[in-house]
Amino acid sequence: MIRVEGLVHVYRAPGFPPREALRGVDLVIGDGERVAIMGPTGSGKSTLVQHFNGLLRPTRGRVEVDGVELWAPGRDRDERLAEARRRVGLVFQFPEQQLFAETVWEDIAFAPRNFGLGEAEVADRVERAMALAGLPPELAHRSPFSLSGGQMRRVAIAGVLAMQPRTLVLDEPTAGLDPQGRAALVDLLGRLHREEGMTVVLVSHDVDEVAAVAQRVILMRDGQVVADGPAGAILADTGLLASCRLRPPATARLLLELARRGLPVDPRRIGIDEAEAELVAVADRLGPVAAHGQRPPEAAPAGGEGGP
Amino acid sequence: MTGEPLIVLRQASVVYHPGQPDAVEALRGIDLEVRRGEFLAVVGANGSGKSTLARLLNGLLVPTRGEVRVAGRSTADPQARWEIRRLVGMVFQNPDNQLVAPTVEEDVAFGPENLGLPRQEIARRVRTALETVGLWERRADPPHRLSGGQKQRVALAGILAMQPQCLVLDEATAMLDPAGRAEVLETVARLHRERAMTVVLITHFLEEAVRAERVVVLERGRIVASGRPRELFDRPDWLERLGLVAPPMGRLAERLRRRGWNLPPGIVTVEDFLAALGLPGPTGHVPRDRAVTP
Secondary structure: OEEEEEEEEEEEOOOOOOEEEEEEEEEEOOOOOEEEOOOOOOHHHHHHHOOOOOOOOOOOEEEEOOOOOOOOOOOOOHHHHHHHHHHEEEEOOHHHHHOOOOOOOOOHHHHHHHHOOOHHHHHHHHHHHHHHHHOOOOHOOOOOHHHHHHHHHHHHHHHHHHHOOOOOEEEEEEOOOHHHHHHHHHHHHHHHHHHOOOEEHHHHHHHHOHHHHHEEEEEOOOOOEEEEEHHHHOOOOOHHOOOOOOOOOHHHHHHHHHHHOOOOOOOOOOOOHHHHHHHHHHHHHHHHHHHHOOEEEEEEEEOOOOOO | OOOOEEEEEEEEEEEEEEOOOOOEEEEEEEOOOOOOOEHHHEEOOOOOHHHHHHHHHHHOOOOOEEEEEOOOOEEOOHHHHHHHHHEEEOOOOOOHOOOOOHHHHHHHHHHHHOOEEEEEHHHHHHHHHHHHOOOOOOOOOOHOOOOOHHHHHHHHHHOOOOOOEEEEOOOOOOOOOOOHHHHHHHHHHHHHHHOEEEEEEEEHHHHHHHHEEEEEEEEEEEEEEOOOHHHHHHHHHHHHOOOOOOOHHHHHHHHHOOOOOOOOOOOHHHHHHHHHHHOOOOOOOOOOHHHHOO
16 A cells, blocks of 8 residues: 655756645555556656655655655665565656666566575566566567567566566556557556556556556646546546546547437446447437347457457 | 649668668558648558658658659659758657757757758748747747647747648657647648648557548558548458557447447547437537548
């Protein structure tokens, strides 16, 4: 669990006026949650997540990981910070720019080795992390720089997973990837939550991606939290999103338009399965194009999203 | 609206590291014409050859085989090179790599200064270009103070100050937030609409490519389809095989069709979906290539 109280962060650089990036943030992220942090550029999202594992030091306020306050004075502070960084893995924006080793294997092994683990344990963790990140074993001895952008990004994520964190925090994990790279990453985040029980926190601008991944949305503007609640409720609130330079995902915009015309649909049902169900429920009021009656879908995909 | 070809590619192929073991054929025999005043989108997965194609269009890259002509002149002709780069301006993906000067105004003036134009003419062009992208009032700011979308608009102004005939945007919105993306696309769409600017938009966001009059789909260095955006983007299975993903409304429409809904083809945006249900969109807007009878 991550708890943040009264968090203020001021950036100071010689020759520039101080800039208050976070202006009193309070929030709790519980174990097993899937949370998206959204907001315009400069709203403080990236600064906030760097506090989740003690990479930044608060100007004021406190940060706790699993009940331990990271920055409280005391001789054991370095140990507390090290433990927080093990528990909360942070994947930066464009993390593939930080790959450096000659092989994929060496890159992923770097952090566990640094952590002082034996070679057998390191090997075990690298293999596991590669499998989790969806990297085929035959890539282990390739240069990371010979891979596609999407694969390089998964190597960087595997490097964080090899520390076996319980919480994974990702800053704009799909930025710059092509649609298939994005879809694969969304799928990976779902799997980490479902199969590994990990807490997933992502910073994102992409409302369609957030609609697919997150249960909860924290909306930020000017260094403060302006809304925090269920993803469906926040992503269907056009006015609130507009104040943060965002707009609802396509599913919510369609449902909002139908609701505006008096159809009894719930715009908070933003998942594609949910939106489909909402439309089917009002089919008899949608005119001749909609199928009426209870005709079952032909060749419906088994379980959710995607192609046939 | 669209006239004779401005850019012509004939059997253009590009091989990186030719003759070596790691030789890669990035483009294979591309035949393509970009007509004057046209808004063309080029889509494809990463590695399909989109960026290589972009670099052929203004001679940053010369084809290994075949030929590229801009306004009738071959990009392989060293004497035509500067004129071709002036006619065809490019905006790249990363806004931070394109701006060089300490202020917005100086950055936009950089190109016209290199043309050796008189001072007054430079000042006039800089002002017109910055007014066009809506950043004249930010002219004295250092570029690093701007948002990503504003930086891309400054890059765009720098190109406009060269008075080009064609804009090529090579994933120019990929690193921007949604508001920044909309800013850049609106500006480009307006230049096309109001000044008949030829636009080549290279993107993997199909929602962006929908604005184009024609789309070319690349797969492993070849053109595998060409047509109106809504004709092509309504085929989720086919798009997925190409490494692309249909937009949410296309996927939702496909699911409902499987349930027996009689939805017309070509649903990509929320407005398309509402129109298909017989409901006018939020602004009564009917998508343009739908309003035209074939």
